[in-house]
Amino acid sequence: MPIIEVENLSKVFGKGAQNALKLLDQGMSKEDILKETGCTVGVNRASFSVEPGEIFVIMGLSGSGKSTLVRLLNRLIEPTEGQILVDNDDLAAMDKQALRNVRRQKMSMVFQKFALFPHRTILDNAEFGLEIQGVPKEERQEKAAEALRLVGLGDYMQQKPSQLSGGMQQRVGLARALANDPEVLLMDEAFSALDPLIRKEMQDELMDLQASMKKTIIFITHDLDEALRLGDRIALMKDGSIVQIGTPEEILVSPANDYVERFVEDVDRSKVLTASHIMMRPETVNIDKHGPRVALERMREEGLSGIYVVDNNRVLKGYVTAEHASEAIKKDNRNLRDIVTNNIPRVDRDTSLNDIFDIIHDSPMPVAVVDEGKLLGIIVRGAVIAALSGNGEVNVDNA
Amino acid sequence: MLDKILDFIPTIPVDKWVSDATDWLTDTFSFLFDPVKTSLGTFMEFISEDVLLPIPAVIIILLTAVLAFFLSGKRLGLAAFTLIGLWFVYNQGLWPELISTFTLVLLASVFSIIIGVPVGILMSKSKWAQAIITPILDFMQTMPAFVYLIPAVAFFGIGMVPGVFASLIFATPPTVRFTNLGIRQVSEELVEASEAFGSTGSQRLFKVELPMARATIMAGINQTVMLSLSMVVIASMIGAPGLGREVLSALQRAEVGTGFVAGVAIVILAIIIDRFTQSVNSKKD
Numbered sequence: 001m002p003i004i005e006v007e008n009l010s011k012v013f014g015k016g017a018q019n020a021l022k023l024l025d026q027g028m029s030k031e032d033i034l035k036e037t038g039c040t041v042g043v044n045r046a047s048f049s050v051e052p053g054e055i056f057v058i059m060g061l062s063g064s065g066k067s068t069l070v071r072l073l074n075r076l077i078e079p080t081e082g083q084i085l086v087d088n089d090d091l092a093a094m095d096k097q098a099l100r101n102v103r104r105q106k107m108s109m110v111f112q113k114f115a116l117f118p119h120r121t122i123l124d125n126a127e128f129g130l131e132i133q134g135v136p137k138e139e140r141q142e143k144a145a146e147a148l149r150l151v152g153l154g155d156y157m158q159q160k161p162s163q164l165s166g167g168m169q170q171r172v173g174l175a176r177a178l179a180n181d182p183e184v185l186l187m188d189e190a191f192s193a194l195d196p197l198i199r200k201e202m203q204d205e206l207m208d209l210q211a212s213m214k215k216t217i218i219f220i221t222h223d224l225d226e227a228l229r230l231g232d233r234i235a236l237m238k239d240g241s242i243v244q245i246g247t248p249e250e251i252l253v254s255p256a257n258d259y260v261e262r263f264v265e266d267v268d269r270s271k272v273l274t275a276s277h278i279m280m281r282p283e284t285v286n287i288d289k290h291g292p293r294v295a296l297e298r299m300r301e302e303g304l305s306g307i308y309v310v311d312n313n314r315v316l317k318g319y320v321t322a323e324h325a326s327e328a329i330k331k332d333n334r335n336l337r338d339i340v341t342n343n344i345p346r347v348d349r350d351t352s353l354n355d356i357f358d359i360i361h362d363s364p365m366p367v368a369v370v371d372e373g374k375l376l377g378i379i380v381r382g383a384v385i386a387a388l389s390g391n392g393e394v395n396v397d398n399a
Numbered sequence: 400m401l402d403k404i405l406d407f408i409p410t411i412p413v414d415k416w417v418s419d420a421t422d423w424l425t426d427t428f429s430f431l432f433d434p435v436k437t438s439l440g441t442f443m444e445f446i447s448e449d450v451l452l453p454i455p456a457v458i459i460i461l462l463t464a465v466l467a468f469f470l471s472g473k474r475l476g477l478a479a480f481t482l483i484g485l486w487f488v489y490n491q492g493l494w495p496e497l498i499s500t501f502t503l504v505l506l507a508s509v510f511s512i513i514i515g516v517p518v519g520i521l522m523s524k525s526k527w528a529q530a531i532i533t534p535i536l537d538f539m540q541t542m543p544a545f546v547y548l549i550p551a552v553a554f555f556g557i558g559m560v561p562g563v564f565a566s567l568i569f570a571t572p573p574t575v576r577f578t579n580l581g582i583r584q585v586s587e588e589l590v591e592a593s594e595a596f597g598s599t600g601s602q603r604l605f606k607v608e609l610p611m612a613r614a615t616i617m618a619g620i621n622q623t624v625m626l627s628l629s630m631v632v633i634a635s636m637i638g639a640p641g642l643g644r645e646v647l648s649a650l651q652r653a654e655v656g657t658g659f660v661a662g663v664a665i666v667i668l669a670i671i672i673d674r675f676t677q678s679v680n681s682k683k684d
Contacts, residue, residue, distance in 0.1 A: 076591050104597035115588035119610045129596040131606070180596070 002049035009082030014039035042068035060237030108177035112189035279377030484667035500641035507566035519578025562634030570626035577619020581612025617680035
């Protein structure tokens with residue numbers, strides 16, 4: 001059962017928001033509504049659900065409404081319309097006290113610019129959430145210290161935030177959120193203000209922490225690489241609407257529309273795509289049934305200069321060229337076994353495009369994709385190049 | 400000829416209205432003003448005459464100098480200035496006047512802060528309050544200070560109490576403005592952070608906004624103190640005792656020397672108070 005379920009959530013900024021909502025329902029665009037009513041559509045009927053323990057990434061360029069959306073989730077911004085079900089309670093309909101309780105116990109937030117309190121020590125910062133709840137001093141200090149140790153800042157508790165580097169400050173931000181032991185972490189561009197190396201480090205650490213904590217994390221980012229690294233699922237936003245929700249692979253290999261495609265264009269595809277994405281169904285002959293004549297006939301039909309040979313269990317036996325097959329026919333040799341070349345390049349399904357490229361470059365024949373000896377498919381040179389250029393036909397179903 | 404158009408409406412008796420209103424206030428609220436006048440007057444006299452004056456001047460001077468030494472981060476400059484400055488005032492026979500003036504400034508400032516900070520908070524929290532209070536503050540600051548003296552006398556008679564009242568009106572606005580400004584300047588993310596963790600309004604105010612705005616508010620308070628000090632000469636016109644009265648009587652008798660000495664004493668007090676309030680501010684940062 002989902003921990004968070006968002007239904008038809010909208011935010012329109014400005015006067016006459018209800019009117020603008022009606023226009024939205026009529027299918028009017030964000031720009032036209034701004035012209036017509038002076039209202040800005042922040043989030044346009046977003047619906048999604050997040051499962052417990054999932055890292056759900058909301059990605060979009062600046063102005064796409066992702067930061068507004070995450071603030072609607074804990075009502076830092078009041079929604080204009082829609083439901084936010086957290087453990088089946090509608091946050092949008094809660095009174096202030098109930099909302100405060102959700103914020104105190106179920107959801108914590110990590111901010112882009114850290115938002116640490118500069119007048120408090122690191123420890124005092126980390127215990128802020130518990131302090132607000134009225135947890136006795138000793139208990140909250142203990143929990144805050146534990147959270148700080150978890151993010152590797154056990155030795156800095158008495159420092160002030162300004163004495164720490166950006167990466168360390170964001171660890172404090174994370175510790176402050178974790179000290180509350182919330183079910184859901186909202187992370188608003190949490191690593192965007194950090195330099196690339198530190199960002200990678202923080203991403204890895206978050207994944208490590210997540211492996212042991214199993215929190216539900218809603219992570220906002222404008223960085224596709226970050227989204228692909230962290231996300232179990234990714235929601236892509238444009239102009240306030242969610243245009244696609246899917247696993248990183250789904251987003252990459254079958255973009256829902258041009259926008260998503262353009263968005264994913266810049267990804268280093270060679271690292272993300274694997275053999276399984278670009279392999280094709282191979283033409284084969286069966287070593288146990290067929291002889292050189294059948295092999296040659298198949299090659300002629302398909303216009304190939306060679307063909308893969310498998311046995312009854314589809315275990316790859318090798319490769320036969322047209323040249324060898326016709327020589328065998330002349331010698332009246334009926335057995336494929338004598339002319340099979342076993343010296344063929346093989347990769348497994350998870351080999352990255354990058355590595356395949358090196359292999360296929362030196363190979364006169366297509367590369368075979370095998371799993372425990374069985375032939376799954378073949379990769380021809382053209383497919384690799386097409387996939388690298390981003391135009392290739394890639395197939396998610398194989399994955 | 401054209402002026403006839405302007406004369407079409409006869410003079411509106413605003414002056415009379417204000418007088419009437421003041422009279423009405425005086426009469427109606429005398430039950431309030433009279434006890435304030437007596438009790439506050441007694442209290443101020445108590446502080447200056449029974450608490451501060453009986454302490455030997457040398458002790459106050461030394462204590463202040465030591466305090467200055469520590470407040471200024473253990474540097475000698477301010478301490479030396481305090482020591483020599485206060486000794487000079489004593490030497491010129493103006494010690495009791497200094498104590499009176501100090502009491503006046505102290506009380507006026509304390510009242511200004513007690514009133515100013517909450518009003519500033521209110522202003523920062525409400526657009527409406529800001530829209531209403533801002534012009535009132537402008538009015539309080541630009542209206543010539545002498546004008547306050549008349550209702551001050553009407554309400555509280557003559558002496559220290561109306562002096563406090565007049566300084567209060569003149570000196571409170573900076574505290575209000577800076578408190579408002581300081582709270583509004585707290586970064587949006589910090590406010591969001593406190594909200595996101597489930598703060599109540601007062602938790603947000605006391606745990607985040609006021610601490611963050613502290614430096615700005617202190618700057619406002621410093622201004623308030625300085626302004627109330629600048630009111631002492633004016634307040635002496637309605638009988639407030641102290642250094643101001645010395646300046647005023649020197650003016651009336653055209654005694655350049657006495658006026659100068661009393662003026663220098665005010666400057667010395669001003670510098671000491673200014674540096675003290677500022678260092679309280681910068682020390683914690």
